[in-house]
Amino acid sequence: MSRTTANAIIAGSLLVLGLIVAVGRCSGEVAPAWASVCQRLSLRDLPETVRPLVEFLVLIPLAALLVCVFRQVVGWTTFGTFSPALLGLAFRHPETWRGIPLLLGLLVIGWAGRQLLEPLRLLHVPRISALLSGLAVALLLAVVQGTRWGVPVAEFVHIFPLVILTGIVERMWLAGAEDGQASSVRTLGATLAAAAIIGWVTGRMSVVHWLLSFPETLAAIVAGQLFLGRYTGWRWTEWLRFRPLFISQTKVGPLEPSDRLRETALLPPSWRQRPETWPTDACSFEPGGLWLFADGLPGSGPRQSGDETSWS
Numbered sequence: 001m002s003r004t005t006a007n008a009i010i011a012g013s014l015l016v017l018g019l020i021v022a023v024g025r026c027s028g029e030v031a032p033a034w035a036s037v038c039q040r041l042s043l044r045d046l047p048e049t050v051r052p053l054v055e056f057l058v059l060i061p062l063a064a065l066l067v068c069v070f071r072q073v074v075g076w077t078t079f080g081t082f083s084p085a086l087l088g089l090a091f092r093h094p095e096t097w098r099g100i101p102l103l104l105g106l107l108v109i110g111w112a113g114r115q116l117l118e119p120l121r122l123l124h125v126p127r128i129s130a131l132l133s134g135l136a137v138a139l140l141l142a143v144v145q146g147t148r149w150g151v152p153v154a155e156f157v158h159i160f161p162l163v164i165l166t167g168i169v170e171r172m173w174l175a176g177a178e179d180g181q182a183s184s185v186r187t188l189g190a191t192l193a194a195a196a197i198i199g200w201v202t203g204r205m206s207v208v209h210w211l212l213s214f215p216e217t218l219a220a221i222v223a224g225q226l227f228l229g230r231y232t233g234w235r236w237t238e239w240l241r242f243r244p245l246f247i248s249q250t251k252v253g254p255l256e257p258s259d260r261l262r263e264t265a266l267l268p269p270s271w272r273q274r275p276e277t278w279p280t281d282a283c284s285f286e287p288g289g290l291w292l293f294a295d296g297l298p299g300s301g302p303r304q305s306g307d308e309t310s311w312s
Helices: 003-025 032-039 051-074 083-090 094-120 124-148 161-179 181-202 205-213 217-229 236-241 257-264
Strands: 252-254 282-285 291-293 302-305 308-311
Touching: 003 217, 051 083, 051 181, 051 205, 051 217, 051 236, 083 161, 083 181, 094 124, 094 161, 124 161, 161 181, 181 205, 205 217
Parallel strands: none
Antiparallel strands: 252 282, 282 291, 302 308
């Protein structure tokens, strides 16, 4: 049995299990005993003292599923696998949205602190500890000063995002050092965008009530995660990047000026800087392949294939 088949069987079993429980809730007259068991799975009758924790726990799988969609289907790159999920859950209530400027301020302070720590060449754990301590002190000062100004900072700021922010700052610094600051800022934007969408979805009271009333929905969520675990297709961002290559039929003939400008983005930088080396005659496109220019590309040689000549 292949891994894909085993994965499909497990995911399908979870879906069937959730469906059986959901149907059992509506079969009070047909199977009273089974309906009674299914009704006990509802989480809406729990005491109010534990309700916030229960809501947080049932929303974590949904947030994780959204992260899987953003990374595997949309193609967003984020700092940390589940940092957007935890940030979104921390700011899912409207009253916590006032803490978003403070969150961005802590990111800036953390990035500046990380830059100050770089010349010291500290080991990883002490460096992260110092960065976390600096963010904690910054948040403490914000809470104290906000209290003096009459701003209830403590009401819309949670403590646990500090650890997440520390990891985001460290990864942002490493990404900037390896791939450039532009790539680091793009990744940070994708992380915050994913967190904002997760916070908006998990903040809907209808979503919370549904998960509390029908916790068997978690089986379907886990099944969706398993299905995404075997997804190897194109991501949306990749499709947008390489959409000139997605042509359904072979195109043969002279290159139009619009085609030449569009395909320029696909050429290496060294070729784009030498317009005199661009192809000028005919070209063809093979679905699922690349443009094959009849006059060849710099540094390539002809390869005969039947009546056609392509260039490798």
